[in-house]
Amino acid sequence: MWRDSRLCERLGIEHPIIQAPMLGAVGPTLAAEVSKAGGLGSLACGDKGAEETEQLVARMRQLTDRPFNLNFWVHPGADAIPVPGALAAALSPWADRLGVGLPETWSAPARPFGPALAEAVADLRPAAVSFHFDLPDAERIATLKAAGIVILSSAHTVASARKQVAAGVDVIIAQGWEAGGHRGAPGVTQPMDGVGTMALVPQVVDAVGVPVVAAGGIGDGRGIAAAIMLGAAGVQMGTAFLRCPESDLSDAARARLAVAADTDTAFTRAFTGGTARGLRSAYASDLARADDFVPTFPGMLGLSGPLLAAAGARGDDGLRYQLYGQAAALSRAMPAGDLVTALVAEARALMQR
Numbered sequence: 001m002w003r004d005s006r007l008c009e010r011l012g013i014e015h016p017i018i019q020a021p022m023l024g025a026v027g028p029t030l031a032a033e034v035s036k037a038g039g040l041g042s043l044a045c046g047d048k049g050a051e052e053t054e055q056l057v058a059r060m061r062q063l064t065d066r067p068f069n070l071n072f073w074v075h076p077g078a079d080a081i082p083v084p085g086a087l088a089a090a091l092s093p094w095a096d097r098l099g100v101g102l103p104e105t106w107s108a109p110a111r112p113f114g115p116a117l118a119e120a121v122a123d124l125r126p127a128a129v130s131f132h133f134d135l136p137d138a139e140r141i142a143t144l145k146a147a148g149i150v151i152l153s154s155a156h157t158v159a160s161a162r163k164q165v166a167a168g169v170d171v172i173i174a175q176g177w178e179a180g181g182h183r184g185a186p187g188v189t190q191p192m193d194g195v196g197t198m199a200l201v202p203q204v205v206d207a208v209g210v211p212v213v214a215a216g217g218i219g220d221g222r223g224i225a226a227a228i229m230l231g232a233a234g235v236q237m238g239t240a241f242l243r244c245p246e247s248d249l250s251d252a253a254r255a256r257l258a259v260a261a262d263t264d265t266a267f268t269r270a271f272t273g274g275t276a277r278g279l280r281s282a283y284a285s286d287l288a289r290a291d292d293f294v295p296t297f298p299g300m301l302g303l304s305g306p307l308l309a310a311a312g313a314r315g316d317d318g319l320r321y322q323l324y325g326q327a328a329a330l331s332r333a334m335p336a337g338d339l340v341t342a343l344v345a346e347a348r349a350l351m352q353r
């Protein structure tokens with residue numbers, strides 16, 4: 001029924017539905033339910049080293065023996081440089097409002113996905129490894145592939161997809177403009193320059209010979225069937241899983257999603273420095289005027305971190321960091337395994353018509 005069976009065959013899964021890795025939002029409990037239901041559960045290891053990754057995998061394997069995906073972030077970190085005056089001016093009113101001091105410099109460690117981590121992951125032998133933000137060196141990709149691991153990576157332009165396939169990526173996740181969370185690859189920096197899922201998927205399918213997974217704005221079986229018709233071999237869904245009882249979301253975040261609307265979200269660099277789609281906030285609108293001075297991902301976290309902690313403690317909604325996509329209103333508060341089963345039934349009914 002899935003037309004292009006390459007993804008299921010290569011990953012050893014029943015349904016080509018990948019639960020998106022979402023750092024801080026989902027863990028092994030949710031991912032295991034997705035894998036048990038025949039999809040591909042993903043563990044977000046974006047900020048994890050070898051030891052923490054091994055612990056997550058051990059937990060996952062206690063819960064299921066089905067295939068799963070490990071997701072890593074690759075980025076060069078951020079150097080400690082002084083906060084530009086224009087940025088300090090935009091941040092100061094928020095620091096005053098929340099009663100916190102602003103750091104004078106910031107820095108963040110690089111995440112290169114180096115040799116030690118690559119070897120450790122190869123030993124763990126997950127069915128798949130996906131990369132976000134960028135790719136590691138060719139040798140690390142070779143290490144994983146030699147262990148029989150399928151490599152996935154997010155691209156949000158045709159050029160980026162081509163480049164990644166040339167670098168050895170086995171499956172491209174075509175991430176459209178609608179997607180919640182951070183853009184998964186370098187290339188487009190201006191938020192308004194992104195390509196929507198409907199336009200992106202068939203163009204990436206035409207451009208690369210490898211299986212393409214559609215991501216961004218897919219909220220139910222209609223979206224899955226549409227993605228398959230566009231030539232995708234499968235889908236990666238993030239926002240749709242956020243309201244599952246197994247997710248790690250706070251009650252406040254769940255309540256917000258329960259009343260989500262199509263126009264809730266916008267892109268901002270104000271929290272991490274990376275272009276990310278999430279709930280609109282007064283802070284993000286305010287910081288837009290200093291966007292030229294906002295450090296690149298993940299440097300801005302050093303500056304927004306203290307503000308976020310203070311806002312969280314006070315329940316100040318002006319500075320709320322909640323990432324989700326444009327199809328959030330389609331999301332359902334139901335167990336992750338049941339959701340996968342429902343999504344498959346919906347897509348199947350449409351495709352068999």
Ligand SMILES: Cc1cc2nc3c(=O)[nH]c(=O)nc-3n(C[C@H](O)[C@H](O)[C@H](O)COP(=O)(O)O)c2cc1C
Pocket residue numbers: 020021022023025044046071130131132154175178179180181182184215216217218236237238239240323324325326327
């Ligand atoms: C809360 C949240 C956190 C995310 N974190 C990650 C992450 O750690 N790694 C990753 O590869 N993608 C991450 N993403 C992006 C997803 O992989 C995917 O591209 C996106 O969820 C698809 O769009 P959708 O949310 O409309 O389904 C995140 C998305 C959300 C909503």
